Amino acid sequence: MDKLTELLNRAISRRKFVAGVGVTAGATAVLGLTGCSSSSKSSVTPVAYTDADVLNFALNLEYLEAQFYLYAATGTGLQAADTTAGSASPFKTVGTVTLGSAAAVPGLTAAQQDILNEIAYEERAHVRFLRSALGTAAVPMPSIDLSFFGPLALAAGITKVATGAGSFNPFDSFDDFLVGGFIFEDVGVTAYSGAAGLISAAGVAAGYLTAASGILAVEAYHAGYIRTSITGRAIAAGSAIAYPQITAANLVEDLRATLTVGDSAAPSTSGSVETLLTLPTNLNTPSAIVAASPTNAVGFARTVNQVLHIVYGSATVGVSSGGFFPNGTNSVFAKTTA
Amino acid sequence: MIGIQNRKDGTNEMANQETEILDDVITSSRRKMLALGIGSLAGLAAGVFASTAEAASYTDADILNFALNLEYLEANFYYLAAFGTTIDVSNPASTLAGAPKITLSGTVGTAGTVSGGSKVPFTTIPVASYAIETAVEEGKHVQLLLSALGSAAVAQPMINLGTSFPALATAAGIPNGSSFSPYANDDDFLVGAYVFEDVGVTAYHGAASLLTVPANLATAAGILAVEAYHAGLIRTTINYLDPTGTSIASYTNLISTLRASLSQAGLLGVAPGPYDTNPDDFGLATFSVSLSSNVTATRLTDADQTNEIAFARNTTQVLNIVTGGGAVNNGRAVSPAVGVFFPAGMNAGPNGFK
Numbered sequence: 001m002d003k004l005t006e007l008l009n010r011a012i013s014r015r016k017f018v019a020g021v022g023v024t025a026g027a028t029a030v031l032g033l034t035g036c037s038s039s040s041k042s043s044v045t046p047v048a049y050t051d052a053d054v055l056n057f058a059l060n061l062e063y064l065e066a067q068f069y070l071y072a073a074t075g076t077g078l079q080a081a082d083t084t085a086g087s088a089s090p091f092k093t094v095g096t097v098t099l100g101s102a103a104a105v106p107g108l109t110a111a112q113q114d115i116l117n118e119i120a121y122e123e124r125a126h127v128r129f130l131r132s133a134l135g136t137a138a139v140p141m142p143s144i145d146l147s148f149f150g151p152l153a154l155a156a157g158i159t160k161v162a163t164g165a166g167s168f169n170p171f172d173s174f175d176d177f178l179v180g181g182f183i184f185e186d187v188g189v190t191a192y193s194g195a196a197g198l199i200s201a202a203g204v205a206a207g208y209l210t211a212a213s214g215i216l217a218v219e220a221y222h223a224g225y226i227r228t229s230i231t232g233r234a235i236a237a238g239s240a241i242a243y244p245q246i247t248a249a250n251l252v253e254d255l256r257a258t259l260t261v262g263d264s265a266a267p268s269t270s271g272s273v274e275t276l277l278t279l280p281t282n283l284n285t286p287s288a289i290v291a292a293s294p295t296n297a298v299g300f301a302r303t304v305n306q307v308l309h310i311v312y313g314s315a316t317v318g319v320s321s322g323g324f325f326p327n328g329t330n331s332v333f334a335k336t337t338a
Numbered sequence: 339m340i341g342i343q344n345r346k347d348g349t350n351e352m353a354n355q356e357t358e359i360l361d362d363v364i365t366s367s368r369r370k371m372l373a374l375g376i377g378s379l380a381g382l383a384a385g386v387f388a389s390t391a392e393a394a395s396y397t398d399a400d401i402l403n404f405a406l407n408l409e410y411l412e413a414n415f416y417y418l419a420a421f422g423t424t425i426d427v428s429n430p431a432s433t434l435a436g437a438p439k440i441t442l443s444g445t446v447g448t449a450g451t452v453s454g455g456s457k458v459p460f461t462t463i464p465v466a467s468y469a470i471e472t473a474v475e476e477g478k479h480v481q482l483l484l485s486a487l488g489s490a491a492v493a494q495p496m497i498n499l500g501t502s503f504p505a506l507a508t509a510a511g512i513p514n515g516s517s518f519s520p521y522a523n524d525d526d527f528l529v530g531a532y533v534f535e536d537v538g539v540t541a542y543h544g545a546a547s548l549l550t551v552p553a554n555l556a557t558a559a560g561i562l563a564v565e566a567y568h569a570g571l572i573r574t575t576i577n578y579l580d581p582t583g584t585s586i587a588s589y590t591n592l593i594s595t596l597r598a599s600l601s602q603a604g605l606l607g608v609a610p611g612p613y614d615t616n617p618d619d620f621g622l623a624t625f626s627v628s629l630s631s632n633v634t635a636t637r638l639t640d641a642d643q644t645n646e647i648a649f650a651r652n653t654t655q656v657l658n659i660v661t662g663g664g665a666v667n668n669g670r671a672v673s674p675a676v677g678v679f680f681p682a683g684m685n686a687g688p689n690g691f692k
Binding site: 075204215223284287300 | 431434435436460461463464466467468470471474475476478479481482539542543546547552555556557559560561562563564565566567568569570571573574575577578581582612613624627629630631633634635636637638639640641644645646647648649650
């Protein structure tokens with residue numbers, strides 16, 4: 001409950017952070033933009049880490065994404081064999097999944113079901129790939145709370161007219177599922193962009209960077225699907241009132257921007273790692289499918305801390321758990337340090 | 339304008355001082371990509387002919403210039419489709435959209451003209467708005483790379499955005515391919531865009547491990563993400579318009595098959611790299627996957643079907659796609675590689691592109 005209170009308090013002031021979108025990015029040197037973001041993280045993260053730690057951090061996020069998409073697509077989650085601890089992992093305990101309302105999304109068309117199946121399959125493939133690449137070093141699945149969507153939506157200010165505040169559930173319908181996916185997808189893209197700079201020269205030579213880049217691309221395909229779907233369906237509906245999910249998605253962006261201010265590293269303090277969706281109403285204006293710097297159209301990177309603030313649902317520095325990860329992540333990076 | 343980072347000691351100090359100019363990058367960052375052992379230019383590494391091993395050593399500037407050639411191609415396509423102009427000309431439509439007017443400041447190589455292309459008579463808001471957004475973003479990529487490369491930037495080469503499309507459509511087996519134009523209507527525009535987007539992803543992915551300066555890598559990763567957003571956008575939209583795969587979605591399979599074939603030829607007979615497979619391209623086909631039960635799924639991403647990691651192509655593979663096979667002739671890499679979208683080849687620095 002303290003977490004919820006904190007989220008709500010943060011949400012109240014979110015607008016002022018989002019108002020700064022683009023300003024910091026515009027002031028940042030051309031090619032240094034994403035480099036600055038990713039480099040800052042490593043200088044402010046006071047933990048020793050290995051390439052395996054970087055991949056294991058990504059694995060924690062993939063566990064979360066895979067569970068969400070698998071439940072949404074099929075009503076069941078990862079198999080036990082996909083969640084176990086490697087023999088050399090310092091983390092031994094396999095977590096549990098708090099389901100909340102998690103269930104197969106009802107009312108899908110055949111085409112929608114095929115896409116959900118695809119994303120679920122791909123996220124599970126990422127879990128399996130990372131576990132395979134890490135071998136005995138693979139951390140087990142941490143405890144995951146899929147009921148956190150409700151408190152998160154409430155903190156973001158998402159209300160459903162029909163059922164009232166706090167009733168948002170991404171497993172209710174295809175359109176609400178899109179908002180649920182939206183919470184993760186841009187974050188996954190930026191997490192991999194940020195992590196790329198943490199991989200050592202030896203890790204680059206070992207192919208980790210290429211692998212991470214390839215997963216980054218797939219996450220961006222997914223994000224492209226989610227953002228294109230929300231935008232396209234809002235255009236078809238004709239207005240944000242007729243399609244409240246586009247407003248909900250932007251409220252999620254506002255909240256993410258607010259949560260990441262705990263990390264003082266530029267450019268996140270202004271919320272400039274978010275690109276709000278737009279609703280084009282004529283043939284002459286651009287959409288905003290891509291989340292990228294408005295200056296040079298380079299995709300954003302988030303630091304480990306910025307990612308943790310979002311998935312923990314907490315802007316507080318020094319927090320090790322919360323939100324989607326009630327017992328924290330199985331990672332040397334588990335505690336936010338900035 | 340380039341941020342130089344040192345990650346050997348783990349401190350990764352950030353520096354984006356104006357003093358760290360690209361010339362430093364060019365002279366200091368030469369990497370023997372063959373030593374990486376991760377598949378980069380694997381085809382050339384096989385020593386198809388003796389001189390290739392030496393040629394296959396690129397600087398960061400070479401890699402960024404390779405990307406710049408591709409961005410010239412993509413940006414002009416989207417500018418023409420969205421605004422009816424090339425990237426170096428502004429008009430009310432491009433100005434309204436916030437698309438940068440590009441000063442063609444690159445001078446390395448031979449400057450060429452852009453032929454073909456015209457504004458698409460869009461009738462649907464989603465496709466029109468996506469075209470405009472993508473044009474703006476690709477224009478900014480050109481601007482960014484020109485700025486970063488400075489005096490080392492290659493000139494815009496000769497680009498064919500007219501007859502190249504029906505030639506490619508015919509080769510792919512698209513019905514009535516000889517009369518195909520991506521500028522005819524919303525649907526055909528999406529098919530034209532599909533030709534480019536996944537290729538951009540594989541090119542940046544393949545290049546990522548070749549870059550030696552961390553800030554360049556970070557930027558390339560960021561552009562890679564944007565190209566994949568675009569590719570996801572195009573695939574998603576085609577999927578929405580043709581959910582059963584009876585028209586434009588089926589064309590994506592034909593195009594992907596052609597690209598995979600050209601890419602495979604670019605390997606010059608050796609095995610693909612670790613994040614490339616044969617075939618290395620898939621359209622929006624539906625296939626069977628095992629989740630809690632066997633279900634069907636639609637290929638939303640262009641990635642290998644086991645690990646779901648996007649493909650990484652080397653420069654010869656990418657060149658072979660955009661030149662329609664001009665990069666490989668009789669099993670050998672040729673230089674300059676010419677044809678289809680690049681009738682006079684890409685512009686390159688002293689190392690050339692094969």
